[in-house]
Amino acid sequence: MKSFSSDAQAAIVERYPSHFRPDWWSRAKITIGLGTAVALFLFGIAQLDIPFHRLSDGMARLGGFLRLMLPPDPGSWAEALKYLNALGETVSIAFLGTLGGALLALPVALLAARNVVANRIVHFFSRRSLDTIRGVDILIWALIWVGVVGLGPFAGILAVICSDFGTFGKLFSEAIEAADKNPAEGVRSAGGNHLHGVRFGLLPQVFPILLSQVLYYFESNTRSATIIGIVGAGGIGLQLAEQIRVLEWQKVSFLILLILIAVSAIDWISGKLRFAIIGRRAVA
Amino acid sequence: MLVVEGLTCRFGTKAAVDNASFSIQPGSFVGVIGRSGAGKSTLLRMINRLAEPSEGRILFEGVDVTALRGKDLRQWRARSAMIFQQFNLVGRLDVLTNVLMGRLAAVPSWRSLAQLWPERDKAIAMSALEQFDMASIAAQRADQLSGGQQQRVAIARALVQEPDIILADEPIASLDPRNTRVVMDALLRINKHFGITVVCNLHSLDLARSYCDRLIGMASGRIVFDGAPVALTDRIARELYDLEANEVMDATPALAPGGSAVPALGTVAAA
Amino acid sequence: MGRSRDLPIPALEKSMRTAVPEFPEARLQELADRYADAVAAKRRRVWLGSAVLIAAALAAGWMGDVDFRKFAENFWRFPAYFASIAPTFSFSSAWNDLSEWLWGLPRWTLLLGDTLLIAYMGTLSGAICGFVLCFLASANLVRSRTIVFVTRRLLEFCRTVPDIVFALIFVLAFGLGPLPGVLAIAIHTTGALGKQFAEVVENIDNKPIEGVAASGGSWIQIVRFGAVPQVLSNFVSYALLRFEINVRGAAVMGFVGAGGIGQDLIEAVRKFYYSDVSAILLLIIVTVMLFDFITERVRHRLLGLEGTGA
Numbered sequence: 001m002k003s004f005s006s007d008a009q010a011a012i013v014e015r016y017p018s019h020f021r022p023d024w025w026s027r028a029k030i031t032i033g034l035g036t037a038v039a040l041f042l043f044g045i046a047q048l049d050i051p052f053h054r055l056s057d058g059m060a061r062l063g064g065f066l067r068l069m070l071p072p073d074p075g076s077w078a079e080a081l082k083y084l085n086a087l088g089e090t091v092s093i094a095f096l097g098t099l100g101g102a103l104l105a106l107p108v109a110l111l112a113a114r115n116v117v118a119n120r121i122v123h124f125f126s127r128r129s130l131d132t133i134r135g136v137d138i139l140i141w142a143l144i145w146v147g148v149v150g151l152g153p154f155a156g157i158l159a160v161i162c163s164d165f166g167t168f169g170k171l172f173s174e175a176i177e178a179a180d181k182n183p184a185e186g187v188r189s190a191g192g193n194h195l196h197g198v199r200f201g202l203l204p205q206v207f208p209i210l211l212s213q214v215l216y217y218f219e220s221n222t223r224s225a226t227i228i229g230i231v232g233a234g235g236i237g238l239q240l241a242e243q244i245r246v247l248e249w250q251k252v253s254f255l256i257l258l259i260l261i262a263v264s265a266i267d268w269i270s271g272k273l274r275f276a277i278i279g280r281r282a283v284a
Numbered sequence: 285m286l287v288v289e290g291l292t293c294r295f296g297t298k299a300a301v302d303n304a305s306f307s308i309q310p311g312s313f314v315g316v317i318g319r320s321g322a323g324k325s326t327l328l329r330m331i332n333r334l335a336e337p338s339e340g341r342i343l344f345e346g347v348d349v350t351a352l353r354g355k356d357l358r359q360w361r362a363r364s365a366m367i368f369q370q371f372n373l374v375g376r377l378d379v380l381t382n383v384l385m386g387r388l389a390a391v392p393s394w395r396s397l398a399q400l401w402p403e404r405d406k407a408i409a410m411s412a413l414e415q416f417d418m419a420s421i422a423a424q425r426a427d428q429l430s431g432g433q434q435q436r437v438a439i440a441r442a443l444v445q446e447p448d449i450i451l452a453d454e455p456i457a458s459l460d461p462r463n464t465r466v467v468m469d470a471l472l473r474i475n476k477h478f479g480i481t482v483v484c485n486l487h488s489l490d491l492a493r494s495y496c497d498r499l500i501g502m503a504s505g506r507i508v509f510d511g512a513p514v515a516l517t518d519r520i521a522r523e524l525y526d527l528e529a530n531e532v533m534d535a536t537p538a539l540a541p542g543g544s545a546v547p548a549l550g551t552v553a554a555a
Numbered sequence: 556m557g558r559s560r561d562l563p564i565p566a567l568e569k570s571m572r573t574a575v576p577e578f579p580e581a582r583l584q585e586l587a588d589r590y591a592d593a594v595a596a597k598r599r600r601v602w603l604g605s606a607v608l609i610a611a612a613l614a615a616g617w618m619g620d621v622d623f624r625k626f627a628e629n630f631w632r633f634p635a636y637f638a639s640i641a642p643t644f645s646f647s648s649a650w651n652d653l654s655e656w657l658w659g660l661p662r663w664t665l666l667l668g669d670t671l672l673i674a675y676m677g678t679l680s681g682a683i684c685g686f687v688l689c690f691l692a693s694a695n696l697v698r699s700r701t702i703v704f705v706t707r708r709l710l711e712f713c714r715t716v717p718d719i720v721f722a723l724i725f726v727l728a729f730g731l732g733p734l735p736g737v738l739a740i741a742i743h744t745t746g747a748l749g750k751q752f753a754e755v756v757e758n759i760d761n762k763p764i765e766g767v768a769a770s771g772g773s774w775i776q777i778v779r780f781g782a783v784p785q786v787l788s789n790f791v792s793y794a795l796l797r798f799e800i801n802v803r804g805a806a807v808m809g810f811v812g813a814g815g816i817g818q819d820l821i822e823a824v825r826k827f828y829y830s831d832v833s834a835i836l837l838l839i840i841v842t843v844m845l846f847d848f849i850t851e852r853v854r855h856r857l858l859g860l861e862g863t864g865a
Contacts, residue, residue, distance in 0.1 A: 009407040016410050019380060019422055020403060041679060044672040048733040048814065058729035065728060092615035099612060131847065135840035139719070139807040143824055148632040153619040158626075227717045231810065234619070237720075244723045252724075256716060263715045332769050355773075362771030372766030376784035385780060389771030397779050438766070445770055 069253035079251070083239055087258050089153045090235035091266070093228070094221040097160020102214045104165050109172030115181060116198055127173070133166030138224050142233035153234030160221055160228075167217065175209045176202065208277050215270040215277075222266050226259050285309060286331070286449060286481065291340035293326050300326040302505035303340070308498075310448070311479045313472065315486050315496030315513075319525055323505040324485040328451045331483070332366045333357060344448070362389035365442035367471075369454040371434040375427030379418065379437050382426050383409040386444035405444075412440040416470060432463030439470050443478075450474065452484040456491070468495050489521055640833040656830050663816060663835060667842055670815035673736045674805040678798040680737075681744025685710075686790065688745065689752030690778050695761060710753070713746025718804050722813040733814030740801050740808075751793050752786070759785045788857055795850040802846050806839050 013020045044050075074080035110116045112126035141159035149155050184201030192200065229237025236255060243251040287307040293300045301323040308314055316324045329335040331342055333349065342349040344360070352360050365386070366372075373382045387405045388396055395401060413419045416436040421429065426437060435455060442450050452471060456464040472495055475482045486492040492499055493513045501509030501516070501524045509520055578586070642656040657663075690696050692706040718739045725735030764781035772780065809817025816835060823831035 004404070004408050004411070006404075008411065009404055012407040012410045012414070013403065015414075016419060016422070019410060020406060037679065040672075041676055044676045044737075048669060048672055048676075048737070050734050050737070051730075051732070054729055054734065058725070058734075062725070062728040065724065088618050089620075092619035095615045096612060096619055096621065099608075131844050132840055135803070135843035135847075136836065137803045137807045139810060140820070140836070143821070144633075144636060147636055147824075149622075149625055149629050154621055154625070157619050157621065223715060223717055227719045230719060230723070240720060241723060244720075244727070247727070256720070260712065260715050264711070334765060334769055358771040358773060360771075361769055366766075366769035368762065368766065368769075370762050372762040372769070374763040374766065374780055374784055375760075377780065381780075385767055385770045385772065388767070388773075388776050388780075393773065393776065396776060441766075441770060 065249055068249035071250070072254040072257050073250040074254045075248075075251055080254075083236065083251075083255060083258060086229075086236040086239050087262055089156075090225045090229075090237070090259075091222060091262060093153050093156040093160055093233075093235050094218060094225040094266075096157045097225065098164055098214060098218045098221050100157070100161040101164025102168050102210075104161065105168035105172055106210070108165075108169045109176060110198070112169060112173035113176035115177055115179070115184075116202070126169075130166050130169035130173075133162060134170060135166075136163070138163040138228060139231055142228040142231050146232050151232045151234070156225060156228045156233035156235055159233055160225060163224070164217065164221065168214070171213050172206075172210055175213065176206050179206045211277055212274045215274050219263060219267045219270050222263050223259075285345065287341075287343040288331070289341045289343070291327070291330060291342065292338050293323075293330055293335055294338045299338075299505045301330065301337075301502075304502075304505075304507050305340075306500060306507065306510055308449075308481060308483065310481055311475070312481055312498055313475045313496050314481075314483045314498045314500060315492035316483060316500045316502060317486055317489060317492045317524065318502035320487065322502040324502055325453050327502070328366070328453045328483065328485055331449075332361055332364050332451055334366070358389050362386070362445045363448045365445045365447035365450045367435070367438050367442050367450060367452040367455045369457045371431070371438045371458075373426040373434055373437055373441075375425065377426060378423050379413065379426055379429070380406070380409055380422040382437055383412060383440045383444055386441040389445070408444050409440070412443045413437075415443075416440055430463075431459050432466060435459060435463070435467050436470065439467070439474070443474060447480060449481040449483065452482065454485050454487060457487060464491070471495070489516075489525070640829045640836075642830045642833060657834055659819075659831065659834070663819065663838055666816040666819060667838060669733060670805045670808075670817075671802060671842070671846075673733050673808060673813075673815050674740065674798060674801040676737045677740025677805070678744055678794065678801045680741040682748055682790075682794045682797070684741070684745040685748035685752055688749045689756055690782065692749065692753040693756040695757055695759070696764070696774075696778060696782065707750075707753070710746045710749040713742050714750055715746070716743070718743035719807065719811060722808055723811050726812045731812040731814075733808075736805060736808035736813035736815060739813060740804060743804075744797055744801060748793060748797055752790055755786050755789045755793075756782055792854045792857055795854050799843075799847055799850045803843055806843070 074083055108126055111122055114123055138159055141162045145155035145158040179202055184197035187197045187201040225235055227237045229235040230241045240255045289305050291304045292302055318324055326335055330337045337350055349360055384401055391405055413422055456467050471482050474480050499513050499516055503524055688706055691702055694703050697703050721739035721742050722735050725738050729735045764777055767777045767781040805815050807817045809815045810821045820835045
C-alpha cells in the first residue's frame, strides 16, 4: 500500500468508474432536502417578522432576569408553605388526571383495537374521536373546564383526564394491537369465546405494558399540570405565572426549582416502578 | 521494532495483563495463545491504546506509544491496525466507506466528514478490496455480508491504514472453517508480501502452530511462554490451557498429534 | 359450554376420565392448598398495591379539591358549553351560515400558517441543538463524567420547564410576538429531543465505534461514522413526533402573547365570541390531525425503509 503509484490509481479508476464518478443524484437529493429546510426557515423569519435587532436587547434583558433570579428565594416561610401546597395540588392534578384518563381510556382502547373489535366502523369512529380529543391542547381543555366547574384544581384534574383520555386511548389500542395473538388463539382453541380470548389471552400480556405507559405519563403530566394554572386551573402554574407577571424573579426561580425537584422525584419513582413491573429491557 | 515493557492493566483489583514484557521484530508473524480470559485481548487493545495501561510502557521505534495524545495517538492507531473478532464494521455504511475508515487519519477532516474522499484514497480502498476479490460488492451495505466477507472488509480497512503492524484479536473466532482458512491466509499474505508485522490472538493452538513463526503464551495475565512453535511442547501447552487443553488439542482426533506434526502443518503456512 | 352439548357426552366423559387422573380427596386438598399458598403472595402484593393506590387517590382528591357534588351540579355546563359554541345552521341558509361562522377564515388561515411556522422553526433549531448535545450526554461516547453529567442536567432542565413557562419569561424579555414562541419551543425541544436522542445513542452497538476509533478516527469522526449512521433514522422519527407535539404547543403560545392562533382563541373565549371559539378550535383540530397523519406516514415510510435495508 505504501507504494501506491498514480499509475495504479489510474488503473483502478478505469476499472471501477462507477465508484469514482460523483454521485450527482444523491448529492442533489441531499442539497434539495437541506435547501428546502433552510429556505422554509428563512421564509419563517420573514413571514413572522422576527425582529433581529430585539434579539440582542432581549438576550441582555434575559441575562438581567437570570441574575435577579439568584439565589432562589420564596420570600417568607408563609410564601414557601403556600408554594409547597400549590405543588401538592399540581402533583394531585397529575395523579388523579392520569388515573382517571387511563381508566376511561381502557374500554375505548379495546374498541379501537382491531384485534378486539373487528368492526371497521367502530374502529374508525373510536380512532377518529380519540384523535379529535388529542388534537385539543391541555390548556384549551383547562379553559373549557374552568368554565364548567369554576377556577381551581378540580378543573385541572378534569383537563388532564380529557387530554390523557385521547393519548392513552391511542397508545393503549396500539399496544393491544401489537400484542402476540397466540395466547388468545390458545384460549379460543380450548373452547373459550372471543371475550375469553381477550380476557385471558390478551389482557394479561398487555396489562404490564399499559401500566408502564401510565407511569411514564404520570411524570409528563406533572410537567403539563404545572402550566394549566396559567389559565386558572389550579396548581403551581398559577403562582408561577403571577410571580413572572410581577417580576418577582427570586420567587420565580424558587418555583421552577420546586418543579424540577418534584418532576425528577416522580421520574425516579415511576422509573423504579416500571422497572419492577416490566423489567429492565422495556424501560430502556 | 515493538517493545513492551512491564505492561500491566488492572480492572479494579484484578490484573487482566500482569507485567508483560517482550519485543517483536519487524515482519514477524506472532501468535498470542492461551485460554479465554488469559488477557490476550487486553494486551492487543493496549497496544492500539483502546485500553489504557495501568503500568508499563509500549515503545515503537523508540517512541513511547503509551504517552501519545490527540493527533499523535490517532496516527499511532492508524499505524497499528486492529482486526476484531466481531469485525466491528459500521453496518449501515457501504463496504467502500467502511474501508475508507482506514484513511481517516490520512485524509483532512472536513473531506472525510462531508464524505468527499480524495480520488487517490478511494483508489487505494478499491485496490485493497480488489485484492480480496470484493471489488464487486463495494456498494453493498456491510451488514448484508457474510461473516467471512465482513472480516475480509475489515482486513482491507486495516490494510489501507498503511500500518506497520496489524493486531488481530481472535480474527477467526466467529467464522466457519472455510473462512478461517481464507482469513488466516490473507493475514499471512499481508505479512509475507508487504512485510507488515502481524500479532494475532488465537484460541486454537493448531492454527497458531501452522501460521505463526513465534508464539507468546499467556495464562492469567502473565506471559508464560515465548518462543518458536516447535519449542511449545505438549506438556507446556497443557499447562497453558489447563482445563481447556482437551478442547484445543485433543478435541478432534485428527489434530491430536499437533505437537509433533510441525513440518506437515508448515506446508500450509507456505501455501 | 353450549358447544359441548353437540358432542356425544358419554364418550367425552370417558375420555376425560382417562386423560385427567383422579386423586383422592386429601391429595386434592393438599394440591389446592399449595396452589393457594403460591398465589397468596402475589395476591397480597396486588391488594397492597391497590390499597396504596386508593389511599393516594383519596389524598390527591382532598388536595385537588375534588368535589363530586359540584361536578354533578355543574356537569350540564360541559355539553351546554359545546352547544353554545356550536354554530347555528339552518337548511335554507346553510351557505350563509357557514360563511358567517367562518367569517375570519383568511385571517385564521394566516395565523395557523404562523403557528405552523413557529412549530417548524422551534422544532428545527431545537432538533439541531439536541443533536449536538445528545452525543455529549452519552456515556458511551464521552469519557469525562463531568461533561456527561452537566449536559444531562442541562437537557433535563430544558425539558422539565414547560415551553409555555419559557414563553412567559421570553415575552417579557423580547416583547410580544412569535419570537418568544419560537425560542421557547426551541429550548424545550432541545431538552426533550436531546434526552431521547441520548437514550438512542447509549443503546447503539459499540463495535462500529471501536472499529472507527481503532482506525485512528477523531472524536467527531467516531460520532460521524460510528454513531450517526446507526441512529439517524430514529432521530428523524423522534423529531417528526416532536414536531407533531410542537404544532399543538404552538397553537396555545398565543395565550401568553407568543404569537400564532392562540391569541385569537383566548380572546374569543374571554369575550364569549362563541361561534369564533368553535371555528378556531375546529381549524386547530383539523390542522393537528392533518399533520399527525402526514408525520405518521413519513415515519412509517422511514421505519419501513430501515427494515428493507435501503
